[in-house]
Each structure stands twice: as C-alpha cells, then as structure tokens.
Amino acid sequence: MSKTIIISNRLPLQIAIENNQLEVTPSVGGLATGLKSFHKDGDSVWIGWSGLTKEEIPEGLLDEVQKKAKKENCVAVNLTQQEIDGFYYGFSNRTIWPLFHYFMEYTESDSNYWESYKKVNQKYADVVLEHYKEGDVIWVHDYQLLLVPKMIREKAPEALIGFFNHIPFPSYEVFRTLPWRDEVLEGVLGADLIGFHTYDYERHFLSSVSRILRHQTDFNEITLPDRIVKVDSFPMGIDYEKFEQAALDHYESTAADQSELQKRLNHHLESTPDAKLILSIDRLDYTKGIAHRIRAFEYFLDNNPEFIEKVRLVMLAVPSRSNVPQYRRLKREIDELVGRINGKFSTVSWTPIWYFYRSMPFENLIDLYTTCGIALLTPIRDGMNLVAKEYIATRTDHTGVLILSEMAGAAHEMNEALIINPNNFDQVAQALKTAFEMPKEEQIERNKMLQKRLRRYSVEKWAQDFMKSLKAMKENRDSFKSI
C-alpha cells in the first residue's frame, strides 16, 4: 500500500525530558492540523527533527525518542547541536530567512553555514529514502529543506515529490544576490509540484528559474530536459471550525471560568466608556514590523490625543530564535520603545501598551482574539500570516476590525480588511481612527464576507488541493509515457 511521506524541519510533536523521562505531546500548529487527514494510521509517515539535539537527549533515551515518535507515525531525524547551529540558526535563519523577506542587510553569506545546510538536507533526504517505497507520495515543507527534493530525486528518479514554501519567494533582483542561487533552485526543481502562498511568489520563482537557470517557463510550467515541473499558488487556510468553536465555548463560559487575563481585559473595557483594545500578536521577528507598529501607534496618539485613555495596544510577542543576534537586538529595541511610549503617555489610571513577551496557552489566545475590537497586524513581509485569519474566525458575532499590512500574503485574500502599507504612519493612524469609528453594521458586513471565504478555504482544503494537483502530475507523467 502506498503512503504519504511528509517532511518538515520540525515534527508535529513536542518532546520534553522530565525527570529523565520523555514527555511527548502532539503539536497543535496549523501545519499539523492541515495535514492530519493525510497523517493517520498507517497512511503516512512524518519525518522531521524532534526539537532536542543529540546532546540534550540522555544516551539511554535516544531509542525511546524514536519509539515515541513512531507511535505518532513519525520518524525523528537526529541532529547535533553543531548541525542545528549551522543548518538552522545559520543558513536557514541568517541567510535564507532574511533574504527571502527582503532584509538583504541581515543576510549572511557564510560558506560554513552552506556546507552544514547541504549536509543536513542530505540527512533528511536519506531518512526519507530509508522509508520510501515506489508509489509513495512525498511532500517536503519550507525553506529549511530547499535541497531535499533534488536529493531524493537523485536516488529515486520515479518518485512523486511536492514542495511547499511557507515564506515569500523574493523577486529575481533580490534572489540573484545569493551565492548559491543555482544550487538552491536546482534543489527545489527536484520536485514535480512547487507551491507558494501567492501568485506573486510563484511569479518571482519562475522568473528566477528562467533567468538564472535558463530553463523554458510557460505560464506555470517549467520544462526540464527529462521532466515537467509545475508551479502553483495554494494560499494556506486555518482550521476554521476549531477557532470558531473555541470562541463559541469562550462566550458560553461563566464568569467563574474566566482567566486572569480575561478579567483584566474586561476591567479595562468596563472602566473606560467607548474603550477599545487593539491586538497585536506575532513571533518576535524583524519581518513582523513590531517596532514600526509601536512607532505608528505613538504617531497615532501624538496626532489624535482624543484617543488617550480610550485605546490600549495589547501586544503579544512570542520568543523566537533568540540565538540569532538580530532577534536579540530587536527584543531590546522593543523593550525600550514600549518603556519610552508608556513613560510618555501613561496617566495614573492608564498605560497605552500592555506588552507580553511569552508564548500563551491557546485559551488565552482566544481571550485576546475575542475581546480586542481591533487587530493591528503590520508585517514588513510575511509569507501568509495566519493570525489575521484566526482573528476573523473567532469573531462569531461578526464585529471587529482587522488592519492588515499589504505585505502579508493574507492581504491578497482579505480585501475587506483595512489594508495598509506598514511604512506609512499616516495611513496606519488613519486606519486606526477608521477602525475605532467604524459602524457595527459595516464591521459585520466586511467580516461576514471574510468568514465565508476562510471557512470555505480551510487548511484541510489547502492540503487536499495540493495533494490533488500533485497526484495529477503523476497521471500526466504516466499518460505521457504511454504515448
């Protein structure tokens, strides 16, 4: 029986060591949810890193990790600290991540990182090949594994391979600056189907392939000497029902069930007539435009003092990649900005910014989504931005205003949001004012349209569409051979 092999940098599991015992909990992330219909008993295997380096796992527990993973139909790729430093913190997050998000000044070209990236990609590919049988379908995910499709194809020329890139693909003029641009493109072209969130990323990729590798590209097909590769856009959705249901449960819960956070949020709204909370949630990443957002909020308060004591920015930044210097610098910059702005505007009964630097449990995330009347999401660049979609899905009474950067992939599907350029503070301030004053009927009208679309194109549908297109490539190949 053929199966699906999913490969991503991390497994959809969280493994921790407590008192020399392994604790495994399934991850609830979007990718894990989206692929669950393909990742069920016997039908599929998921290959990725467990999140613990070889050095972190006590000698006697190495096999145990693999056993625990197997129970969830997963296979752990064992990586050393040195490999994680070079491949993940190095090439993935200091070269590809900044370059693909147009932060060229942050992009490092270190050949040691590149060597590590190649070696570790080969490690993932080797584990895939150990589990691959003819007829299996292989789906590789994201920028950490750009070379894996070719590495698999070299040993299994007949394999049906899909690749999905979760981050933007930059324009040719930016991508061409990468010293290893040919190898990276050739690596991805090992796939039969290459997916992006938006048509723009797809177009940028095709243009790089045609100008750097000089392959013939027609519409969304690339002609290689021995194969056709298809490139297409598949905008990733969310588990709509999960967020909708969580919001409905939240509204039904009694006051006694409320979290501390919810009580504090309610207190702010009840104590200030016409008050509104503005929500901001992201991983702490320079691509998310958090520092810009705080400055834009300052600009808004400077120019619209009538909103003092009426609005509060509730800002959640989830710690991320703190081994990379830019992330540490950004953390300091945000700490300083929040301190300065709170010092500048606070009154005895009000602080303009509530800042949380931590990961929060799902229930608190729902508290924030359901209680904040405005969401302000202003990435400088973002492949998609699922937070924007999750916010809308939880607005079960259809109220709430989403202000979204045009630089997020999600903006292409969410025209009813207030779409802004995050670098234009006048525009952000105007959008905040518009959001604050928007009549309920207009909010409802806009959100109903957004919700209809998000419900229809869920993460499950996204995964099904990708798989359907990938399997169609196989049928094309078979019929081509039989002519």
Ligand code: ADQ
């Ligand atoms: P991310 O950059 O991580 O993803 P995003 O798409 O917004 O960005 O997803 C973040 C996820 O983390 C959301 O599902 C959200 O619910 C969750 N989350 C946020 N804050 C949390 C918290 N405090 N605690 C727990 N969970 C939290 C990358 C790309 C994006 C692309 C996705 C999917 O950078 O552009 O949309 O992959 O392809």
